[in-house]
Amino acid sequence: MLPPRLLAAALVLLPFLSASAAEPVLLLRAARVFDGVGEVRTGVSVLVRGGRIAEVGEQVAAPPGAEVIELGDATLLPGLIDAHTHLALHAGDYDQQVLRETPELRTIHAVVSARKTLEAGVTTVRDLGNEAAGFADLALRDAVAQGLVPGPRVLAAIRPVTSSGAYGLTGYSPYLALPPLASSADGVGEVRREVRRLLSQGADVVKIYLESYEKKQPREDLLTGAMNYSREELAALVEEAHRGQVKVAAHTYSDQAAQLALEVGVDSIEHGLYLSEATFRRMAKQGVVYVPTLLVYELWRDGALFGGVTPQKKQQLASTCAEHSRSLKRALASGVKIAFGSDTFELPGTNPRELELLVRDGMKPLDALRAGTSVAAGLLGLEQVTGTLRPGLAADLLAVRGDPRRDMAALREVLLVVKGGVVQVDARRRPPPAP
Ligand SMILES: [Zn+2]
Numbered sequence: 001m002l003p004p005r006l007l008a009a010a011l012v013l014l015p016f017l018s019a020s021a022a023e024p025v026l027l028l029r030a031a032r033v034f035d036g037v038g039e040v041r042t043g044v045s046v047l048v049r050g051g052r053i054a055e056v057g058e059q060v061a062a063p064p065g066a067e068v069i070e071l072g073d074a075t076l077l078p079g080l081i082d083a084h085t086h087l088a089l090h091a092g093d094y095d096q097q098v099l100r101e102t103p104e105l106r107t108i109h110a111v112v113s114a115r116k117t118l119e120a121g122v123t124t125v126r127d128l129g130n131e132a133a134g135f136a137d138l139a140l141r142d143a144v145a146q147g148l149v150p151g152p153r154v155l156a157a158i159r160p161v162t163s164s165g166a167y168g169l170t171g172y173s174p175y176l177a178l179p180p181l182a183s184s185a186d187g188v189g190e191v192r193r194e195v196r197r198l199l200s201q202g203a204d205v206v207k208i209y210l211e212s213y214e215k216k217q218p219r220e221d222l223l224t225g226a227m228n229y230s231r232e233e234l235a236a237l238v239e240e241a242h243r244g245q246v247k248v249a250a251h252t253y254s255d256q257a258a259q260l261a262l263e264v265g266v267d268s269i270e271h272g273l274y275l276s277e278a279t280f281r282r283m284a285k286q287g288v289v290y291v292p293t294l295l296v297y298e299l300w301r302d303g304a305l306f307g308g309v310t311p312q313k314k315q316q317l318a319s320t321c322a323e324h325s326r327s328l329k330r331a332l333a334s335g336v337k338i339a340f341g342s343d344t345f346e347l348p349g350t351n352p353r354e355l356e357l358l359v360r361d362g363m364k365p366l367d368a369l370r371a372g373t374s375v376a377a378g379l380l381g382l383e384q385v386t387g388t389l390r391p392g393l394a395a396d397l398l399a400v401r402g403d404p405r406r407d408m409a410a411l412r413e414v415l416l417v418v419k420g421g422v423v424q425v426d427a428r429r430r431p432p433p434a435p
Pocket of ligand 1: 085086128343417
């Protein structure tokens with residue numbers, strides 16, 4: 001009989017000692033290693049065993065049978081975490097896909113988008129609602145977890161919650177029954193019921209729309225919307241989600257909506273187009289995370305979404321993007337936590353460009369990489385799972401050519417993607433492109 005302390009040690013070591021020969025062991029070497037939190041280090045190797053990070057250090061030798069991956073002039077970092085995606089929305093006419101396609105077809109689109117997202121180095125996403133695509137996000141989450149299809153680890157919101165008539169297709173006869181793009185819930189009772197229903201169906205996060213573009217746009221010159229909920233409804237919604245131990249992500253444009261969201265205790269503000277520094281300071285104090293999603297509005301302005309824009313819309317979106325950038329600068333000055341979220345629903349695989357925009361607008365490159373790894377992991381409640389290169393965590397890794405501290409566009413040059421210790425992309429083995 002072993003003394004309890006030795007027994008405990010043996011139990012801790014058991015998974016390592018019992019590692020079979022079938023358990024792949026990888027040793028990765030790159031010119032630079034960023035662990036998701038600290039500074040970039042040189043001369044460091046990462047050992048992966050049984051799907052997890054086993055060791056990170058300078059003196060790590062390759063165990064017998066290990067596959068050694070020499071990445072050369074590359075930066076190795078944790079796989080990216082995109083805190084705002086919509087994998088079952090795809091390119092092309094928006095109304096067309098919602099009205100003419102089945103959720104089953106949209107689920108197949110989601111499978112394709114998931115693979116493209118993973119190949120761009122994103123190993124985890126928080127998918128915030130898929131607008132009349134049924135349970136596509138849950139099916140994708142489970143299919144990826146079961147290894148049926150390649151894709152990032154998915155946290156799913158299923159259906160965003162909002163008030164009646166606040167989020168839907170516009171411009172149709174009121175006699176038509178249109179597919180709902182979100183859950184409608186009015187009053188404290190309905191709001192509680194809908195959150196409970198979402199949790200029982202397996203939602204990992206609750207997404208709410210605090211403002212409605214569809215109901216009323218108070219201004220022409222900027223993207224705006226009217227407020228959807230009373231304080232009582234929102235407080236009940238957040239209380240119910242937190243009781244179920246899931247966080248609340250609040251789609252919010254105006255400062256007024258963000259203030260209300262903070263009063264009721266949401267966990268993240270998504271978009272936050274027009275927030276004041278006082279609001280950001282309050283977010284910092286309450287530990288609420290800002291997910292700006294700059295990329296989607298710039299793609300929309302540039303005609304890359306929804307099949308293009310009119311000159312008037314382009315002008316409105318250009319002003320919106322300029323104001324959004326100013327908000328981000330105020331956020332940077334306030335010390336609020338900022339997480340990477342692209343919202344790039346039509347162009348899967350472009351997600352990491354969000355980090356380029358964060359740097360363009362004044363974020364330090366290392367902080368942008370933290371936003372895309374450890375900070376996003378904290379927001380998703382996955383800090384014990386992924387987002388940093390810490391022994392025991394999932395071996396989710398991304399290697400890119402060059403040094404993203406010098407130019408964040410290095411993230412476009414993906415050399416290697418590993419998820420849970422399994423190599424998903426290895427550009428070194430890819431055949432050269434045809435002449
Ligand atoms: Zn979104």
